[in-house]
Amino acid sequence: MIADFLLLPQPGSPELYDLIASDQHRVLYNFLHDRKDDPPTMVEIRAHAATVAGASRSQTDRRVRDLRDVYGIEVSCRRINGKSKYILEGLRDPSVPRRIAISRRLRAQVLLSQRCAQCGKTPNDDAIKLEVDHKLPLTWGGDSDIDNLQALCHECNNGKRDYFTSIDQHADKMRAAASWLEPHKRIGEALKAFEAAGELAPSQIIAVVACMHQFQEDWQKRMRELKELGWQYRVHYRYEDGRKRSHYELTAWTPWPHGDIAAEIRRRERARKADKKSASS
């Protein structure tokens, strides 16, 4: 296990900023890193996050899970001297898909709607059987969190499986992008991955990645907001199976700002509007 620590970025290093853009999550990472020889209990982690970042108990619990589930940092919990201690172990190999079992309680919760999330058919009226589906497949970096699960009928689930198989050639690019917690970063990293491969990014794939971790009502808006950070892309339209589909070509991008990306975008938006106002008056 000692060797694994070598792979973990040092607190304050550029590598850590690249790995974890969120300040609140970095606070937890730094604390666990500092205490790796004397691992803290959850009570100590919560107390530290409350003091340093004003985080509530539930926020801290959630963010510790995020370190593992979103950022791919293994944090194990072990009994030491009769207490559960949290230990920073290493970075997860991103090429190994996660297999997380779905508990019976979680399954029941997902199926509670009693309606296929795609076609709306119900077991009572349409004599269909509902299945639990991972919105983003595990092999694409999806997890078994309630947000990534939905009820689908057998027919829709099969159709979806066929669709994902047909675009599975992009799984590598998507895995890299899907691990980020911020939607802007997921969209941007996906565009970069396609650009690096010399391919256009199909909009339906960007949509899937954008809506990971948390559903985005308007992911196209998140994408347009990247322009505030100096990003540029071109839209190409193609007809596929009689449907007009957009594809994106990234033409310029900038390194991610440190800290909260959405806050930085709002800040630049305000500054730009203020400039415009003062120019017109």
Ligand SMILES: [Zn+2]
């Ligand atoms: Zn269905």
